[in-house]
Amino acid sequence: MDEEQSNKKKLSLTALILMIFTSVFGFANIVRAYYLMGYASIIWYVLAAVTFFLxxxxxxxxxxxxxxxxxxxxxxxxxxxxxxxxxxVGTVMWYASNIIWMVSTGISIWIPLSNGIFGVDKTQQWSFLGLDSVQTLGLLGAIWILFITVVSSKGLDKIEKITNVGGVAVALLNVVLILVGIFILVLNKGQMAEPVTVASFVKSPNPDYGSIISVFSFLVFAIFAYGGLEIIGGLVDETEDAVVNFPKGIKLSAIVIAVGYAVGIFIMGIFTNWSFAFTEFSAADITLGNVAYVAMNNMGYQLGLALNLSDSVAIQIGVWMGRYIGISMFLALTGSFFTLAFSPLKQLIEGTPKEIWPKKWTKTKNGLPVHAMYVQAFVVIVIILFVSFGGKGAKEFFEIIISMTNVAVSIPYMFIVIAFYGFKKKEEIEKPFIMFKSKNGYKYVVAMVTFVIGFANVFTIIEPALHGRYDETFFSILGPIVFSILALLTFRRYEKKMEKNEIN
Known part of the structure; x- marks a missing residue:
């Protein structure tokens, strides 16, 4: 029995919405979309929202x-x-992908922090006790995972406070982008850095996205930009007045996130000329990993120029804007970490039959499976240290693991959507909130969303092969197969255990 279960503090609607923001909304997705396809990315983000996310x-x-x-x-x-x-099977596959996220982000979270402190990424120069930069980041990542787990294990109220900060940071990033962008537009007397034409919303200025195959790859990118909402599923029983607040929180968040992405991409064009910034300066080593910092630095610089300040002052404004996004993204990732440290595991341990797991794993403290959380932390830390200290072979191994989870991360969405079909058909399940009220309308929605997710997964599998990366395609297929077999074997062991108990 959980300690003080009846007196446990519940999540407010605001706290739930902020948790959803930290789990789903990625500010960098706005900049990356503009970087890849300019204004033309808006239509694909809207399409992904309409056919999948909403x-x-x-x-x-x-x-x-x-x-x-x-x-x-x-x-x-x-x-x-x-x-x-x-x-x-679906839950195990989904959980495995979250473990990999914790590993990769535990190592890379120091990049936004470095940008926040220094205005640039200096992580490649970091060294501690004679360790190289990769090993230093690995050690920091291991300490970070332990810190996250210790604080998270103290209870949901501690997690809520931190995710609130992360959620506010994510929301404010978009607010700053919009307000500063509009201010620059006013100062420039309505002149957009990237001209607005009908064609610009249909055709990407990026020559790499001129073929139908490359456009499909961007649609997959847009669909994955909306991932993470299912993580909040483990918070229903922790939410105040869940019947009202949980659906309301998800609906409000989903609409704001979808609109936020579209508006944010358009605002980018106010201060960023696509051709000038991303073609002529391609030698500046712009990547999907650092483009958000480069873009916000440019926004600060353009703000300085619009205010008729000197070039040196405008550069400094750009540096401070880069620092701001670094700190904000560090806080946002921190909020995501605190949610991911317990929510997926909580759903896996508390939802499944207790007999599947060792007894210690199922015991809760402060409303959370604390022992299982420390086991999870141990596994993540071991993988981080192996990847960081294991040399080239370990890095190649981790790349294989990432390839294996590329598809596994979204296949569970199909499981959930298919389950929704069964959910609607079962009249014995009480449904206090109904969004799809038509008797047969939900069937078309289920078919549409299943097709969209299925298409995204199939394309994710074949796209590397189209570019000669056959090993990536192989491991993308292998991943879901391995996780499914592992889940089926584990569940079969549980069934045999139950059968044996019945006989005895």
Whole structure:
């Protein structure tokens, strides 16, 4: 029995929305979209929102309201709607991808922090006790994971305070982008840095996105930009007045995130001429990893020029804007970390039958499976240290692991959508909140979202092969197969254990 279960503090609607923001909204996705396709990216982000994100969010709203007292999140939803075995396979696959996210982000989170402190990324120069930069970042990542786990284990109220800061940081980034962008537009008397034409919203200025195959690859990028909403499934039982607040929180967040992406991409054109910034200065080693910092630095610089300040002062404004985004993204990633440190594991451990796991793992403290959280931290730390200290072979191994989870990260969305079909068909399930009210309308929505996710996954698999990266395609296929077999074997062991107990 959980300690002080009845007196445990619940999440407010505001706290829930901020957690959703830290889990889903990626400010860098705005800049990356503009970097890759200019204004033309807007239509694909809107298409991804309409065909995947919004209907998927509405499905989660119905699920959450119906299973408001369930602790297991997506596992519980799928188990009741379809069956436990189906649910276990999807949940294990989804959980594995979150582990890899914690590993990669635990190592890379220091890049935005370095930008926040120094105005540029200096992580490649960091060294501690004779360790090289990669080993130093690995050691910092291991310490970071331990810190996150210790603080998270103190309870949801501690997590809420930190994710609130992360959520506010994410929201403010978009507000700053919009307000500063409009201010620059006013100062420049309505002159956009990137001219607005009908063609610019249809055709990308980037020659790399001139073929239908490359455009499809961007659609996949746009779909994945909306990932992460299902993580909040484990918070239904932790939310105040869940029947009302959980669907409301998801709906509001989904709409604001979708609109935020589209508006943010358009605002980029106010102060960033695509050809000048990203073609002529391509020698500046702009990548998808650092383009957000470069773009915000440019926004500060353009603000200085619009104010008729000297070039040196404008450069300094750009540096400070780069520092601001560095700190903001560090806080946002920190908020995501605190949510991911417990929510996926909570859904995996508390939703599934207790007999699957060692007894210690299922015990809760402060409303969380604390022992399992420390086991999770140990696994993540071991992988981080192996990758950081293992040399070239370890890095290649980690690249293989990432390839294996590329598809596994989104296949569980298909599991959830298919489970929603079963959920709607089962009239015995009480549904206090209904978004899809038409008797057969939900079937078309399920078919559409399943097709979109399926297309994204198939294209993610074949796209590397089209460019000669056959090993990446192979491991993308292998990943879901391995995770499915692992889940089925684990569940079969549980079934045999139950059968043995019944006989005895």
């Amino acid at each position: 209907p998927f969010a509405f499905m989660l709203s119905e699920f959450g309201a119906a299973f408001k007292d369930e602790k297991g999140g997506i596992y519980s939803w799928m188990a009741v709607s379809v069956n436990p075995k189906f649910s276990f």
